[in-house]
Amino acid sequence: MATTITMPQLGETVTEGTVAQWLKKVGDTVEKYEPFLEVSTDKVNAEVPAPVTGVIKEVLVKEGDTVPIGTAIAVIEEVGAATGTAPAAQAPSTPESMAASANEEPVPGFNIPQLPTKPAAASSGNGHARTGNGVIPSSYGAPGGLDTAGAEDALRKASPAVRKLARENNLDIRAIRGTGTNGRVTADDVLTAAAMGPAAAVGQAIATGTNFGATPPPAFAPAAPPSAPPASGTSTYGEPIPGTVIPLTQARRIIAERMVESKHTAPHAWSMVSIDVTNVWKWRAREKDRFERETGYKLTLLPFFIRAVVESISAFPLMNAKFTAEGIYVNKDVNIGVAIGLPTNLVVPVIKNADKLSIKGLAIAAGELIDKARRNKLGVDDLAGGTFTVNNNGANGSWASAPIINGGQAGIVTMETVEKKLLVRDDDSFAPCYVMNSCLSLDHRVVDGYVASGFLADLKKRLEKMGPDGAL
């Protein structure tokens, strides 16, 4: 039987994909779940696993061609319904594992409820699996044995929360690495996959500088040191123990890959300006209580800064471009990524069409995204489509930083700490002022210092002219 393979949808907002590379040729045999082509979109590169075992009969799309999702791209002639190659590691089913024996002699006639004890032997199954019809980014899931029984088991045991979150984020549960008991996919695993995995996230999740020290939300407050260190010589990101290895989470692995990729492919150049934000500071101080009362969100300096950034971008559209093999692509939309440091990773949700929003609109949009990020509720679309990034790096007193550019963008600009200083004006008068540094990393393939310094000077001028009053 011949199975026609179509271009998969890599993320909710993706409409087309490019065949980056055929990993198999016509006539090659392919195992079910074995990656057989690589697809790229503007958001991800992903290997597509074969949905069936068989022989590649036809390849319908050439490497480098871009086709809409759903377009037939290959035909595989099926050769029987072979399953995966790894030994089927059947995790004990939940009900069985819960039917632990009572540790006291049961009283005849009385049912003594007991808490379930741990299953005697943990399953050796890999607990995660690849999917036939979903798409798995190349870095996703561990290499090695594929376990269809495990995959179906993961699906069968998925909790209501996992099912709902997977549906909302357009993820296939069978393709998610489970970290729960016996490799169960937990709700947190789905959220991690959504924030870091298939789509945008991969490119967008990874911003920037060294913002990991941002104050964690209270729910993530680090716990006291554990009374007994883990036996296996590992520890966790939240509680690092000297002399141990912290296993790489999916998020950490992707952050690492993307950081290296950006630093290696985009030649970073750096510049900094000092900005007198006294008037903006006063404006904000006057509006902040009312704003918080009316909207429920805190009014920080961030929306004022983003407003100035988008105005400067409209004056310097090259700062909103990206380097591609065909040339410098100048983005139509101005979508500003905002780097948010969480205790164990970094996310960069995106304010879409930020140039169309007022300061108030930006404050609400940023407030919503920050709130979602802290509650682990960011969806794929929240993370997709950024064209330029702002990193509010000054919360902990940083005075200058050299951020890493978000892949596929021309630059990233930081807000450093606001300090009160005596400034001497042109007329030799001096006054106490609020001063903030702003640092820019730029992709030197896209723009040169001439444009970048013009952009920074423009940004400085705009911020210094903002306030001390007006409509938000």
Place this chain on the structure above:
Amino acid sequence: MAVTAGSKVLNNVEAVRETLYEAMKSDDRTIILGEDVGARGNVFLITKDFINEFGPERVIDTPIAEASIVGIAVGMAMEGLRPIAEIQFADFIYPAFNQIVGEAAKTRYRSNGEYTCPLVIRTPYGGGVRGALSHSVSIEALFYHVPGLKIVAPAFPADVKGLLNAAIDDPDPVLFLEHKKTYRLIKGEVPEGHYTIPIGKANVIKEGRQLTVVSYGLYVHWALEAANQLENEGMSVEVIDLRSIRPMDRTTILNSVEKTRKLLIIHEDNKFGGIGAEISAMVAEEALFSLDAPIRRLAAPDVPAMGYAEPLEHEYMSSPAQMADAMRELVKF
């Protein structure tokens, strides 16, 4: 213990005593009646000397006849007094079942609102004190099925006072449950003067993000101890003190479960048909798609009573270590 201005440190017995005393002082309609509440001053000395100050007409020693205690109190309440009836031990409340369920709970409905029954029934309940069959029982599940009754079971002295004041002020009957093991074990700051804590409002006594634990009474303290132990192991558990059993604070429970996605209910009463069953059903109905693990209940086994022998008492009750084990399994699930 550093004491905040305007508060003092009391144990749960002292909190009940102070609240009753202030109620007797501030309102002549307040009547206390029950076995040994007068001359003996209550078996835990809660009303010691009350009879000398307020007299035998307001502090009434009754015969050993619970149906009469509650029946008389219902009549007093309907006719404008503010009776606080005491059932010496919750284990003795059964003879008054008809008066509580058939009369007090239905007064407002039966009279189409013409009469109300502003009655408080106080009673010590619960085990862990080697009280054996007739001094250890939990009775809340027998009554929480009944519309028209309110049931509160505070764990902390400040809640005891605030909720007892709210119960006394309430126009309808309130069953006020005092866990006897907490009586002198649990101390805490109690604000001076009259204040109330709304009936039907739970209290998040520890915030966490990986598991919600709901309990009430003595077990709140043990659940908190277990949750703090888990905190040291790097797990984040939220603990909710229900405080009121009926009406139940659905909002606080649902908000918490929507955050943590996992729920453990711990109570001393039997598991089958207990308070945990209602909470489980409510969460399953309202928040199924937030759940990332089966709801779990840690509660007493289906045996008729808490035994006298120490091993039997231990077997019946859940220890902080067992609570911690249950929490660990759910967090890791």
